[in-house]
Amino acid sequence: SIDCQGSYRVVSKSTGKMWKSALILALCVLGASGYGNFRTNIPNGDNVPHPCKANYIWHGVGHENPAGGGARNPFGLDFYRQGYAWTTELCRMDSDGDGKTNGEELGDP
Numbered sequence: 001s002i003d004c005q006g007s008y009r010v011v012s013k014s015t016g017k018m019w020k021s022a023l024i025l026a027l028c029v030l031g032a033s034g035y036g037n038f039r040t041n042i043p044n045g046d047n048v049p050h051p052c053k054a055n056y057i058w059h060g061v062g063h064e065n066p067a068g069g070g071a072r073n074p075f076g077l078d079f080y081r082q083g084y085a086w087t088t089e090l091c092r093m094d095s096d097g098d099g100k101t102n103g104e105e106l107g108d109p
Contacts (some may be wrong), residue, residue, distance in 0.1 A: 038062065042057060042079070042086045043108035 039045030039061050050056035050066060060068030062076025072080065075095040082090045091103035098105075 038079070038084055041084055043103075043106045045106075048106065078102075 012048050039048075039059075042061065044076060045061055046057075048058045048061050050058045056066075058066050060066050062072055062079050064071045064073050072095070073095075078090055078093055080093045086108075091101065091108055094100060095102055096105075
């Protein structure tokens with residue numbers, strides 16, 4: 001690296017590796033946090049029941065994986081098409097084709 005006087009300083013390899021490791025760790029933590037904040041964009045997004053398991057919450061709203069991440073489910077695709085916003089159109093849709101609107105399923109009829 002260069003100090004303010006324009007001369008070079010030697011940075012040890014261990015210091016460089018430490019910073020590189022810290023950067024990789026920070027990126028992994030940020031990536032793992034995902035976009036859970038999208039749940040706040042839909043009614044009761046933090047309390048969506050698992051469709052097949054009683055007393056379980058579907059934390060991955062909009063994804064095939066109940067924990068989130070990976071492939072989107074039909075609701076996730078529709079939510080994406082609506083700009084990640086809870087719109088009247090999205091509320092009235094039946095994304096999963098079960099005969100109930102998204103609004104009915106999320107408590108916003």
